[in-house]
Amino acid sequence: MKIFVDTNLIVDYLEKRQDFYEDAIEVLRLSVRDNVEIMVSDLTIVNVRYITRKTISSTAFCDIIKTMRKFISITSMGQSVVDEALTLAYGNRDFEDVMQYCSAISYGANCIVTRNIKDYGFSKIPVYTPKELLSLMKN
Numbered sequence: 624m625k626i627f628v629d630t631n632l633i634v635d636y637l638e639k640r641q642d643f644y645e646d647a648i649e650v651l652r653l654s655v656r657d658n659v660e661i662m663v664s665d666l667t668i669v670n671v672r673y674i675t676r677k678t679i680s681s682t683a684f685c686d687i688i689k690t691m692r693k694f695i696s697i698t699s700m701g702q703s704v705v706d707e708a709l710t711l712a713y714g715n716r717d718f719e720d721v722m723q724y725c726s727a728i729s730y731g732a733n734c735i736v737t738r739n740i741k742d743y744g745f746s747k748i749p750v751y752t753p754k755e756l757l758s759l760m761k762n
Contacts, residue, residue: 625660626653627698627727629737630667632753634674637687643738646753650736653760654694662696664726666719698730717742 628650635643636651653659672684679687700722707725712718720742727735727748734749736756743750751759 625732627662627732627735630670631738633671650753664698698726700726
């Protein structure tokens with residue numbers, strides 16, 4: 624199974640956000656415990672660095688991401704993802720979410736995990752909150 628993880632989940636994990644950290648770490652642990660491929664986009668890495676720039680030093684950030692690379696895959700965005708996103712983004716959709724979705728699709732993700740399901744209302748693959756995914760994985 625390939626699970627594409629949205630930026631907010633990685634930020635929840637890195638910043639140990641109250642109410643969200645435990646679910647975030649459990650989703651990430653699926654890669655080791657259940658042999659699930661966890662994917663994030665290269666855009667997520669950039670976004671996470673920007674969001675955490677005041678709370679996590681550059682050196683610590685690099686060390687954390689290097690460690691995370693042992694259990695997450697990074698999808699690339701390129702011309703085809705941008706072209707597809709430009710087509711899908713009509714109708715006032717958040718372009719960043721559309722880019723994430725197109726990257727997930729291009730790498731064969733089975734689902735997307737995010738705390739903001741409404742941002743992916745256009746998705747043709749299942750979109751789950753971390754709690755929903757973890758509940759499904761237990762069954």
